[in-house]
Amino acid sequence: MTVKPVILVVDDEIANIEIVSAALDDDYEISFALSGNQALEIAHAAGPDLILLDVLMPGLNGYEVCRLFKRDAALSDVPVIFTTSLDATEAEVLGLSAGAIDYVTKPFQPSALRRRVGNHIEMKRMRDQLAGLAMQDHLTGLGNRRMLEQRLQGEMRQSGRDGSDLTLILMDIDHFKRFNDTYGHLEGDRCLQRVAAVLGSHVNRGRDVGARYGGEEFACILPDTCHAGGMTVAEAIRADVEAMAIPHAGSPVSPVVTVSLGVTTGTFLPGMTADMWISKADQMLYRSKETGRNRVTGEGAALAPPPGRR
Structure with a gap:
């Protein structure tokens, strides 16, 4: 209709x-x-x-x-x-x-x-x-960085209006440069497309957003999603990527392609910026990489505006 x-x-x-x-x-x-x-x-x-x-x-x-x-x-x-x-x-x-x-x-x-x-x-x-x-990444069909940042700004405002949780997930394909070096850039593009399809299958509500943030980096915006819910989505993405069993002989982590993810959740308050949200999720992603990769690390309600801006 x-x-x-x-x-x-x-x-x-x-x-x-x-x-x-x-x-x-x-x-x-x-x-x-x-x-x-x-x-x-x-x-x-x-x-x-x-x-x-x-x-x-x-x-x-x-x-x-x-x-x-x-x-x-x-x-x-x-x-x-x-x-x-x-x-x-x-x-x-x-x-x-x-x-x-x-x-x-x-x-x-x-x-x-x-x-x-x-x-x-x-x-x-x-x-x-x-x-x-x-606003679209032409290789994967997901949104691009510009779209992600624009939508994140809008969802932050919505979170501030209704007091709802907003979850952001950042994701990296583990040792993707070695994948390209081993299999070539054409196979690298196919790998990006398959990982993007997994991410897209878990970003399926009306206001959810999946995007290619750059290179082998991806992101998800999950409005009205508590931290436990965001961690569940991130873990499902991680497990489904691993289950595809795309060979990755150059990876010291696993014989197949894996991803590391960082999750942060908060409620928008005056003084917060999109960069704060992204930076916090990036810190969580870094911890996933630092502690062995192929894992999800997250922190909920960890965002705070600058002092005096409450």
């Missing part, structure tokens, strides 16, 4: 919302808000693909709301079309300066509204497709 794009309609007049809904609800899922403050709440919950935003509303006006959308990392890429009965030139100039991509005038012409919305939804789909390619 095809999922319809979501349109958020923000207008303090119910009649206008009903007109827009009648014009668009065959092709789109419609959410609505009656004020600027309500729009900010509903936008986070609904995850709209496009926002139709009234200019003149009590409280926050449309221009102010649009600026707030554009400052919000979770909403900044969502296209905003202003709806207005103001002078077209004035509305266009102010709207574009606030971050909108288009405007439509009231009273609405349903066919023109459908055409404008359809064009911008299609352009957003194409932008999202290109952005997705820019």
